[in-house]
Amino acid sequence: MELAARLRAQARRSDQRRLLVVTGEAESCRERARAALDATDVGPGETTYVGPAGEFHCESVARHEADRLLGQSREAVVIDCHERCEPNTLGKLLGVVSGGGLLVLLAPPLAEWPDRRDGFDRSLAVPPFEVDAVGSTFRTRLVETLREHRGIVVVDADTGEIEVDGRFEAPPRLPDPTPTPPDDSQFPRAAFAACRTADQAAAVSALESLREPGTAVVVESNRGRGKSSAAGLAAGALAHDGTDVLVTAPTRQSAGALFDRAEELLDTLGGVSDAADLSPSTGSGRIRYERPAAAADLPGSPGVVFVDEAAALPVRLLESLLEAPSVAFTTTIHGYEGAGRGFSIRFRDRLADSDHDVSECSLAKPIRYAPADPIEVWSFRALALDAAPAAxxxxxxxxxxxxxxxxxxxxxxxxxxxxxxxxxxxxxxxxxxxxxxxxxxxxxxxxxxxxxxxxxxxxxxxxxxxxxxxxxxxxxxxxxxxxxxxxxxxxxxxxxxxxxxxxxxxxxxxxxxxxxxxxxxxxxxxxxxxxxxxxxxxxxxxxxxxxxxxxxxxxxxxxxxxxxxxxxxxxxxxxxxxxxxxxxxxxxxxxxxxxxxxxxxxxxxxxxxxxRESLSDADPAVVRAACRTARATPALDLSDAEWRHAADTATGRAIFETAPRGPQRLCFRHLVDPTEEPFDADQRELLVRKGVQGQSWERASEAVGFHSEASCKRTMGEIIGRLVDLYGEDRA
The missing domain is CATH 3.40.630.30 (Gcn5-related N-acetyltransferase (GNAT))
Incomplete structure (x- = not known):
C-alpha cells in the first residue's frame, strides 16, 4: 500500500508521527492494515497490535494489558477499535509511538461509527440502563477531530479510497546540541551524556539537589519530554553514590522509563547486582519500587523518594511522603495520567508549607518526537487532555x-x-x-x-x-x-x-x-x-x-x-x-x-x-471524623455489672481490661453523639486509641505522648469517669 509508505516517509523526515485510519468492517480493516504495514519499512519487531488476539504477525496485546506498554516506544502501533473504543486506551497508546512512527486506527465507517454500540458502550450502560440508552456524543466528536486535523489520513478498507487526506510536509527536525553538565555538578558525567535535550539535562541538574536532606524538586512537562527518564538518571546517580532510593508511582509499569534509565546508567557506571531492585555492583545504594499506599509509610527509611506521575496520586498520600529526607515529584501537565495543574492547585501549598527547600523545573522540548507533532495536537483536542478551567x-x-x-x-x-x-x-x-x-x-x-x-x-x-x-x-x-x-x-x-x-x-x-x-x-x-x-x-x-x-x-x-x-x-x-x-x-x-x-x-x-478488629491501626482523626458524622445515637446497653465496672475503672478500683465492653461503649457513644466536649486534644486522641480502637497501653501512651503508662492509665480513668457522669444517670 503505497499510501502508508509515503505517510511513513513523511513522518520520518520530520521526526513527527502520523495517523492512518482504516475504516470498514473488522476483517477488511485488518487485511488493509497488514498490507499497509508490509509496504513500509516498519518490521514486525517494531510493531504492536492492540485488539483481539492472533490478528497480526507481530507483538499482540489485549486492550486490558495496554498499561504494560507505558514507557516503551514502537515504530507502529495498531489499535483495533471495532469491538471496543476506549478513550483511556487511546490516551495510553498514543505516547508509545515514537517520532517517525505510525499510529494505525482500525474503525467502522466514520459515518456509522458514532451510532454503533461496542464493549465500551456496554460498560457505560450500568443497571438498570441498557446499551441502547448510551449516547454517541464522544464518538461523534472523535470522528469530527479525525476529519479536521492534519497529519491524519482516512482510507476505506474495501475500496482503498482516501476519505480524508491530511498529509503534509513538515520541516526536518534539527539535531539537538549535546547537553553539557554544569561545572559544579556532583553527578557522574555519564548521567548528563545520556540526556537527549538541554531541558532534560537541566532537570537532572535540578534533581542533583536531592543529595542534601531537606530538599524537594518538582519536574513538570507534557508527555514525551523525558521527565521520567531524567528522574531515572538522577535516581541511578544517587544510588551509585550510596543512597537508598524509593520510587513510587500509580503502577510499577508507569515507572518503567525511570527504572530503565536508572539501570542503563548503573550498567555504564559499574553494573547492576540485583534484578528485583536496582543496586550498583559496588556501594550500598539501591533503587526500589513500592505501591503508593505502602510507600506512604517510607519502608526501610529511604534517603530519597521519587514520585513518578504525582498528579495521579491523592494529596493526602503525597503529604505523607514529605516525611522523607528528600523527595522529587514528576508530573504530567496534559495527559490521561492526571493533570499537572490539578497537582499544583491541590498540593503546591502543602509543599510550600513543608520544611523542604523546594525547587522546580519544566521540560518543554519533546524527546520522543519533534515539536509541533500533529498527533499530539489531535490527541489534546480529541481527549480534552489540555482542558482547563475558566481563567x-x-x-x-x-x-x-x-x-x-x-x-x-x-x-x-x-x-x-x-x-x-x-x-x-x-x-x-x-x-x-x-x-x-x-x-x-x-x-x-x-x-x-x-x-x-x-x-x-x-x-x-x-x-x-x-x-x-x-x-x-x-x-x-x-x-x-x-x-x-x-x-x-x-x-x-x-x-x-x-x-x-x-x-x-x-x-x-x-x-x-x-x-x-x-x-x-x-x-x-x-x-x-x-x-x-x-x-x-x-x-x-x-x-x-x-x-x-x-x-x-x-x-x-x-x-x-x-x-x-x-x-x-x-x-x-x-x-x-x-x-x-x-x-x-x-x-x-x-x-x-x-x-x-x-x-x-x-x-x-x-x-x-x-x-477494634480491623481499624485499630487507622488514624484516630479518621475514625473520629467518620464516627462523628453518623446521625444516630449508639445504644448504651450496659448491664448493672458493666456500669459498676466502668465507674470503678474511673476511680482505679477496677482494671480496664477485665471488662472492656462497658468503657468502650461509653467511648464510642461519646465519639458519635457527644452531649458536650469536655476533653482536650490529647484526651480525645486517647479516647479513640484506647477506648475505641483498643490499642495497647504501651502503644497508646507512646502515640499520645504520655511520659509513662501509669500516667496514660490515670488519664483514661478520668475520661471514663467523665463519660459515666455524662451518660450514666442514676443507674450508674
Missing amino acids: DQLVDAATPESVRYRRLSGAELGADEHLLREVFGLLVAAHYRTDPNDLARLLDAPNVSVHCLFEDGHVAAVALCAREGGFSAELRERVHDGERVRGNLVPDVLTSQLRDRRAGEPVGWRVMRIATHEAVRSRGLGSALLDHVRAAARAADLDYLGVSYGVTPGLAGVWADNGFGTVHLSTTRNDRSGEHSVLMLDPLSPAGEALFDRHSEWFCRRAPAAI
Missing part, C-alpha cells in the same frame, strides 16, 4: 447569590467545545483520578448527570452525579447472593457487604465528583451547588443523595455540614489512595429515610467491634 478573572466575582445553576446534557456539552473544556478542565484540575474515560462518561453515560454553577457564563463549580438503585426484585436477590453490579456503588455496598436485601430498591444520585474553581473556593459555592442538586433530585422523585470518598477530618465535616451522615467506613485502605473510604447518605424521601435510618443504626451497632 480566574472570569469567575472571581462569583458568590452563592450571583451564580446561575444549570443541569447540562451530554449533547449540550458536545455542541459547545468551550463549555466542555471549562467543565472537564475544572474536574481535571480538582480531582486526581479524572481521565479520558470520564470525558466519555459525562458525555454519553445514561446514568450520569452534570450540574454546574455559572458566573457570567463561565463555570464556577461542577458536580457529576450517578443515578443508582431502582433494582428489580430479581437483581436485588442476585446482588445479595454475591453478583457485583457496575456503577451502583451505594446499593452494591449496602446489599453485598452489609447484607441488606432491600437496599437496591430506592433510587438515588451518588455525587461522583464535585469541584469548585480555585479562584472562588471557601465562598460556599460547593454547598450552594449541593443545594441545587438536592432540589433537582427531589424534583425527580429520588430517595437519597449519596457520596463515597477517602475520608479525612476536613472532608467529613464538609459533607456532614451539607446534610450527609455516615453509614459505612471501609475496614481496608484503598490501594491507590491509601485512605479508608466512607459512605454517606442524605435522605430525601420516606424510602430514603428508612434506608438511612436502618444503616445509621446498623453502623452504630457494628462499628465498635469492626474498629
Whole structure:
C-alpha cells in the first residue's frame, strides 16, 4: 500500500508521527492494515497490535494489558477499535509511538461509527440502563477531530479510497546540541551524556539537589519530554553514590522509563547486582519500587523518594511522603495520567508549607518526537487532555447569590467545545483520578448527570452525579447472593457487604465528583451547588443523595455540614489512595429515610467491634471524623455489672481490661453523639486509641505522648469517669 509508505516517509523526515485510519468492517480493516504495514519499512519487531488476539504477525496485546506498554516506544502501533473504543486506551497508546512512527486506527465507517454500540458502550450502560440508552456524543466528536486535523489520513478498507487526506510536509527536525553538565555538578558525567535535550539535562541538574536532606524538586512537562527518564538518571546517580532510593508511582509499569534509565546508567557506571531492585555492583545504594499506599509509610527509611506521575496520586498520600529526607515529584501537565495543574492547585501549598527547600523545573522540548507533532495536537483536542478551567478573572466575582445553576446534557456539552473544556478542565484540575474515560462518561453515560454553577457564563463549580438503585426484585436477590453490579456503588455496598436485601430498591444520585474553581473556593459555592442538586433530585422523585470518598477530618465535616451522615467506613485502605473510604447518605424521601435510618443504626451497632478488629491501626482523626458524622445515637446497653465496672475503672478500683465492653461503649457513644466536649486534644486522641480502637497501653501512651503508662492509665480513668457522669444517670 503505497499510501502508508509515503505517510511513513513523511513522518520520518520530520521526526513527527502520523495517523492512518482504516475504516470498514473488522476483517477488511485488518487485511488493509497488514498490507499497509508490509509496504513500509516498519518490521514486525517494531510493531504492536492492540485488539483481539492472533490478528497480526507481530507483538499482540489485549486492550486490558495496554498499561504494560507505558514507557516503551514502537515504530507502529495498531489499535483495533471495532469491538471496543476506549478513550483511556487511546490516551495510553498514543505516547508509545515514537517520532517517525505510525499510529494505525482500525474503525467502522466514520459515518456509522458514532451510532454503533461496542464493549465500551456496554460498560457505560450500568443497571438498570441498557446499551441502547448510551449516547454517541464522544464518538461523534472523535470522528469530527479525525476529519479536521492534519497529519491524519482516512482510507476505506474495501475500496482503498482516501476519505480524508491530511498529509503534509513538515520541516526536518534539527539535531539537538549535546547537553553539557554544569561545572559544579556532583553527578557522574555519564548521567548528563545520556540526556537527549538541554531541558532534560537541566532537570537532572535540578534533581542533583536531592543529595542534601531537606530538599524537594518538582519536574513538570507534557508527555514525551523525558521527565521520567531524567528522574531515572538522577535516581541511578544517587544510588551509585550510596543512597537508598524509593520510587513510587500509580503502577510499577508507569515507572518503567525511570527504572530503565536508572539501570542503563548503573550498567555504564559499574553494573547492576540485583534484578528485583536496582543496586550498583559496588556501594550500598539501591533503587526500589513500592505501591503508593505502602510507600506512604517510607519502608526501610529511604534517603530519597521519587514520585513518578504525582498528579495521579491523592494529596493526602503525597503529604505523607514529605516525611522523607528528600523527595522529587514528576508530573504530567496534559495527559490521561492526571493533570499537572490539578497537582499544583491541590498540593503546591502543602509543599510550600513543608520544611523542604523546594525547587522546580519544566521540560518543554519533546524527546520522543519533534515539536509541533500533529498527533499530539489531535490527541489534546480529541481527549480534552489540555482542558482547563475558566481563567480566574472570569469567575472571581462569583458568590452563592450571583451564580446561575444549570443541569447540562451530554449533547449540550458536545455542541459547545468551550463549555466542555471549562467543565472537564475544572474536574481535571480538582480531582486526581479524572481521565479520558470520564470525558466519555459525562458525555454519553445514561446514568450520569452534570450540574454546574455559572458566573457570567463561565463555570464556577461542577458536580457529576450517578443515578443508582431502582433494582428489580430479581437483581436485588442476585446482588445479595454475591453478583457485583457496575456503577451502583451505594446499593452494591449496602446489599453485598452489609447484607441488606432491600437496599437496591430506592433510587438515588451518588455525587461522583464535585469541584469548585480555585479562584472562588471557601465562598460556599460547593454547598450552594449541593443545594441545587438536592432540589433537582427531589424534583425527580429520588430517595437519597449519596457520596463515597477517602475520608479525612476536613472532608467529613464538609459533607456532614451539607446534610450527609455516615453509614459505612471501609475496614481496608484503598490501594491507590491509601485512605479508608466512607459512605454517606442524605435522605430525601420516606424510602430514603428508612434506608438511612436502618444503616445509621446498623453502623452504630457494628462499628465498635469492626474498629477494634480491623481499624485499630487507622488514624484516630479518621475514625473520629467518620464516627462523628453518623446521625444516630449508639445504644448504651450496659448491664448493672458493666456500669459498676466502668465507674470503678474511673476511680482505679477496677482494671480496664477485665471488662472492656462497658468503657468502650461509653467511648464510642461519646465519639458519635457527644452531649458536650469536655476533653482536650490529647484526651480525645486517647479516647479513640484506647477506648475505641483498643490499642495497647504501651502503644497508646507512646502515640499520645504520655511520659509513662501509669500516667496514660490515670488519664483514661478520668475520661471514663467523665463519660459515666455524662451518660450514666442514676443507674450508674
